[in-house]
Amino acid sequence: MRNIKMIVQYDGSNFKGFQRLKDNDNTIQGKIEDVLSILTEEKVEIIGSGRTDMGVHAMGQVVNFKTGCKESVEKIQRYLNNYLPESIVIKEIEEVDDRFHSRYNAKSKVYLYKIDNNKCQNPFSRKYSYHIEKKLNLDLMKEASEYLIGEHDFSSFVSSKSKKKSNIRKIESISFQEKNDLMEIYIEGDGFLYNMVRIIVGTLIDVGLKKIKPEEVQEILEAKDRTVACDTALAKGLFLFKVQY
Amino acid sequence: MRNIKMIVQYDGSNFKGFQRLKDNDNTIQGKIEDVLSILTEEKVEIIGSGRTDMGVHAMGQVVNFKTGCKESVEKIQRYLNNYLPESIVIKEIEEVDDRFHSRYNAKSKVYLYKIDNNKCQNPFSRKYSYHIEKKLNLDLMKEASEYLIGEHDFSSFVSSKSKKKSNIRKIESISFQEKNDLMEIYIEGDGFLYNMVRIIVGTLIDVGLKKIKPEEVQEILEAKDRTVACDTALAKGLFLFKVQY
Numbered sequence: 001m002r003n004i005k006m007i008v009q010y011d012g013s014n015f016k017g018f019q020r021l022k023d024n025d026n027t028i029q030g031k032i033e034d035v036l037s038i039l040t041e042e043k044v045e046i047i048g049s050g051r052t053d054m055g056v057h058a059m060g061q062v063v064n065f066k067t068g069c070k071e072s073v074e075k076i077q078r079y080l081n082n083y084l085p086e087s088i089v090i091k092e093i094e095e096v097d098d099r100f101h102s103r104y105n106a107k108s109k110v111y112l113y114k115i116d117n118n119k120c121q122n123p124f125s126r127k128y129s130y131h132i133e134k135k136l137n138l139d140l141m142k143e144a145s146e147y148l149i150g151e152h153d154f155s156s157f158v159s160s161k162s163k164k165k166s167n168i169r170k171i172e173s174i175s176f177q178e179k180n181d182l183m184e185i186y187i188e189g190d191g192f193l194y195n196m197v198r199i200i201v202g203t204l205i206d207v208g209l210k211k212i213k214p215e216e217v218q219e220i221l222e223a224k225d226r227t228v229a230c231d232t233a234l235a236k237g238l239f240l241f242k243v244q245y
Numbered sequence: 246m247r248n249i250k251m252i253v254q255y256d257g258s259n260f261k262g263f264q265r266l267k268d269n270d271n272t273i274q275g276k277i278e279d280v281l282s283i284l285t286e287e288k289v290e291i292i293g294s295g296r297t298d299m300g301v302h303a304m305g306q307v308v309n310f311k312t313g314c315k316e317s318v319e320k321i322q323r324y325l326n327n328y329l330p331e332s333i334v335i336k337e338i339e340e341v342d343d344r345f346h347s348r349y350n351a352k353s354k355v356y357l358y359k360i361d362n363n364k365c366q367n368p369f370s371r372k373y374s375y376h377i378e379k380k381l382n383l384d385l386m387k388e389a390s391e392y393l394i395g396e397h398d399f400s401s402f403v404s405s406k407s408k409k410k411s412n413i414r415k416i417e418s419i420s421f422q423e424k425n426d427l428m429e430i431y432i433e434g435d436g437f438l439y440n441m442v443r444i445i446v447g448t449l450i451d452v453g454l455k456k457i458k459p460e461e462v463q464e465i466l467e468a469k470d471r472t473v474a475c476d477t478a479l480a481k482g483l484f485l486f487k488v489q490y
Contacts, residue, residue, distance in 0.1 A: 009367070009369075120254075123254050123332050
């Protein structure tokens with residue numbers, strides 16, 4: 001069996017998230033598997049580097065799958081891009097070592113969160129950013145983000161629906177870019193809990209709006225209690241930006 | 246009567262163009278007039294700086310309208326942004342001199358055309374750019390654009406549906422920007438004929454693809470015949486960027 005690795009981009013607006021739920025559902029995984037299964041005449045199962053929730057996008061999701069199909073990777077890519085909806089794109093494809101596993105081998109992931117900080121929502125990024133009308137204070141948000149860097153118990157920053165045993169994760173970096181009133185927040189870490197990026201961003205937004213002080217982020221971390229952190233930021237502003245191996 | 250000027254942004258994807266066609270139609274003008282008429286309890290007619298075709302977007306369309314309504318401009322803006330579809334945004338609003346006319350007073354217009362030159366179409370700009378898979382040669386396109394600068398008879402670059410008497414227009418500048426395989430072409434001129442920007446871009450694309458040589462643009466201009474120019478580029482890549490007074 002060959003092992004094929006692909007980098008996938010998707011506009012998650014109209015999907016029920018990455019992970020296949022049942023046959024013929026409206027998920028990224030389901031769409032890709034259905035087209036691959038027709039091409040290869042096999043029941044193909046793709047392994048993603050991780051799930052993304054309903055409405056979340058990806059610029060660099062990584063998946064791999066095993067197949068006995070003899071077609072060239074170029075042909076597989078072209079076939080997928082022809083038959084997938086335009087909102088899912090196979091950006092890169094290559095045959096890799098049999099042992100490569102897109103989830104187990106991932107060393108770190110980078111998420112990107114986009115905030116439209118224009119007074120009026122920009123109509124062109126309305127599906128790809130969270131609109132916050134009131135001007136955010138970037139300096140305070142940067143200061144707050146420092147408390148989150150490093151290895152911590154992120155129990156305050158995980159959805160109460162999560163069933164993971166350990167909530168200890170390591171955040172490598174949080175960086176900010178601003179251009180034309182669009183704020184971009186890049187968060188890199190070794191792994192992320194359910195809704196973790198969106199709760200972190202929701203908390204940073206409250207700092208930027210001066211609802212809470214930067215140093216309160218330290219208290220929120222220490223509380224290890226989801227109810228003390230801030231609201232979960234909207235899914236539509238979130239992108240799985242890159243997976244590093 | 247007060248004279249109100251507004252800068253309007255819209256995602257034209259799902260509209261039949263700017264200009265109102267009949268009552269209750271799906272046009273930008275129709276949508277804005279309908280909401281304004283409810284607010285002001287008058288039959289309001291807005292004047293745009295010009296039409297944009299079906300599927301064309303605007304980052305800086307300018308409109309003005311007369312009203313006897315006493316509400317503050319801030320209130321009018323908020324009301325419009327609340328009740329218009331999210332794809333139409335009133336970005337700026339101000340009360341202006343009674344003599345201001347958004348069409349007659351326009352000195353020049355800047356159009357922006359976006360080309361997605363990635364090998365695979367970027368899913369996030371798929372509604373706001375024209376995807377050209379094959380790499381475009383920017384230098385050749387720049388060279389070709391030089392022939393169009395200045396005052397010319399643009400009869401080769403106007404839709405055969407146009408009914409204007411004179412096809413003489415002046416192009417002030419054509420400039421190019423490239424970032425992440427997204428090519429942006431800015432075209433400024435004193436006025437544009439029906440489909441003129443899209444036919445110019447279609448022709449520049451053919452130069453970039455080496456289907457025609459840069460110097461052939463001079464011949465196309467001189468022919469004064471629509472059938473010798475290249476295809477009209479897709480509407481979805483075009484934005485009315487700015488109107489200057």
